[in-house]
Amino acid sequence: MLLNVSYSDKNITKKIDDTVGKPFTLKERWEMKGIGSPKLHITDTCIEIQNLLILDNNLNTCNIEMRPKGIIIRFRSLLETYGLIIPYYKLNIYKGDFAQYTLYRDHYFIKVKSDTKAVQKYFKKLLDYKADNTPTSIEDL
Template sequence: MILNTTHNNPEHKQIIADLIGSPYSLVQKLKMKGIGSKRMIIDEVSPNMQNMMNKVSDINYANIELRPKGIMIMINQGLNNFTWIIPYYQLVIYKVNGSSLHAQGRFIHFRNSKTFKENKRFFDKLLDEKVKYDMQFAMPQSV
């Protein structure tokens, strides 16, 4: 689900909390050593997300925030902000010349640049959180 979060809307906070959980507390953020990525350059997006990209030849940026049951990708388009909410069970990550996140029939590809390399620890943390979430619903091994 993609929300226009340019202006504060209490309904959006409730929708986000229902889909991917409430934000982590300050203590949890400190234990995890941060829950947000640095901004990354968007290289390519799916055709159904083109309306959120800058029309001119500007560079598009996004950053990611972890939540207990998913992630939020915040996309900046000039003065507008969009938030793509992805529960972990829908998230698929590909590591191809950068990183590509797929969910809900959409994708976003981040350029393999200096800003992306600075986020390597964040992506490791993202994968760990996704695996932890998926292991809650793993089928027991038969003997």
């Protein structure tokens, strides 16, 4: 689900928390050695996200926040911040050629460069956490 997360709105916050869980506590973040990604450079996206990104001439970047039941990919367009909310059971990650990762949810996708060790280390952490916390049956949801 693609949402405008620029403003504090209780309905949007509830939607996000219901989908991917509440944010980790400070203690949990410390134990995990951080939950946020470094700045990721976007190379390609689906048409809905591309239509938002072409509205300005800034460099297309995003970051990823891990949550207990999913991730939030945030990016900016004009003066607005958008979030692609992806629960772990709908998240597909592919490592492609030319040092890039592709993150999918249904018909949404974002391709990002993985040209540094920090980015590769973050995706390894993300994949390991996803493997440990993805529900294995419908009753676990």
